[in-house]
Amino acid sequence: MWLFHTLLCVLGCAAFANAIYYIDDQDSSITYNSSAGVGYGEKWHKYSHEKSNSLAVSVDESICFGGTATYTTCYTSDHCTLTIPFNGTGITLFVPQDVGDIYNTSISLDGGPPSVHFAYTPPNATAEAYNVTLYDIQNLEWTTHSLQVELIGMRLIFDFAAVTGDQPTSSSAAVPRAAASLSSMTLALTAAAFYLS
Numbered sequence: 612m613w614l615f616h617t618l619l620c621v622l623g624c625a626a627f628a629n630a631i632y633y634i635d636d637q638d639s640s641i642t643y644n645s646s647a648g649v650g651y652g653e654k655w656h657k658y659s660h661e662k663s664n665s666l667a668v669s670v671d672e673s674i675c676f677g678g679t680a681t682y683t684t685c686y687t688s689d690h691c692t693l694t695i696p697f698n699g700t701g702i703t704l705f706v707p708q709d710v711g712d713i714y715n716t717s718i719s720l721d722g723g724p725p726s727v728h729f730a731y732t733p734p735n736a737t738a739e740a741y742n743v744t745l746y747d748i749q750n751l752e753w754t755t756h757s758l759q760v761e762l763i764g765m766r767l768i769f770d771f772a773a774v775t776g777d778q779p780t781s782s783s784a785a786v787p788r789a790a791a792s793l794s795s796m797t798l799a800l801t802a803a804a805f806y807l808s
């Protein structure tokens with residue numbers, strides 16, 4: 612009996628700590644904030660390739676994670692931000708990007724001092740890129756964190772975040788494979804423990 616409980620805890624904790632889940636750009640946990648008077652361009656909105664053709668953006672949202680992306684164009688003084696809360700030890704932000712585009716952002720974790728992070732396609736790129744990493748941080752303390760991204764470079768198309776941590780049960784995000792296999796494993800071990808007790 613004791614062995615099974617110990618086994619459950621060890622397997623549970625290890626698999627849990629390594630689980631990755633995704634937060635899509637349309638997830639209601641993300642707060643998008645464009646200040647009242649955006650001086651240039653467009654406030655945060657759901658990106659549409661077709662509608663953005665006048666701006667010559669060729670990113671195709673149907674290739675993006677979940678088939679969606681969220682777009683803004685801002686001056687630094689517009690303070691356009693997106694804020695993602697998460698429970699876990701790490702987060703990676705992924706963006707799609709046009710040829711020759713540069714996204715420049717100021718990113719702050721848990722209200723700490725911001726640092727500059729940018730993404731750009733290589734000068735010899737011939738097509739738009741997907742799943743470009745804008746920001747990555749891991750090995751944080753396991754707790755509730757909040758990541759704020761502020762635009763300092765004209766435009767940003769945001770696709771999704773990958774969180775190393777604990778997926779909220781109410782979230783509409785996809786169930787990660789690790790968590791799914793963990794629950795069936797836990798179920799099997801619980802059944803075995805019950806049978807043997």
Ligand SMILES: *[C@@H]1O[C@H](CO)[C@@H](O)[C@H](O)[C@H]1NC(C)=O
Pocket residue numbers: 642644645646647689690
């Ligand atoms: C949104 O941005 C405005 C202007 O910078 C700021 O006054 C407001 O506090 C922000 N709201 C949130 C929820 O961050």
Ligand SMILES: *[C@@H]1O[C@H](CO)[C@@H](O)[C@H](O)[C@H]1NC(C)=O
Pocket residue numbers: 640696697698755777778779
């Ligand atoms: C973090 O975990 C707490 C406690 O389970 C929960 O109330 C909260 O909604 C979670 N927040 C996020 C962003 O997952």
Ligand SMILES: *[C@@H]1O[C@H](CO)[C@@H](O)[C@H](O)[C@H]1NC(C)=O
Pocket residue numbers: 713715716727729763764
């Ligand atoms: C990003 O913005 C910072 C602060 O204005 C600036 O120092 C840096 O050169 C910019 N980086 C790029 C790639 O434009």
Ligand SMILES: *[C@@H]1O[C@H](CO)[C@@H](O)[C@H](O)[C@H]1NC(C)=O
Pocket residue numbers: 733735736737
């Ligand atoms: C672009 O240049 C880099 C470095 O010079 C090279 O490694 C890469 O293969 C090139 N990519 C293409 C698509 O030509």
Ligand SMILES: *[C@@H]1O[C@H](CO)[C@@H](O)[C@H](O)[C@H]1NC(C)=O
Pocket residue numbers: 674676741742
């Ligand atoms: C981007 O990454 C996600 C998550 O790993 C994956 O499902 C998707 O296929 C990737 N998309 C592309 C275009 O590589």
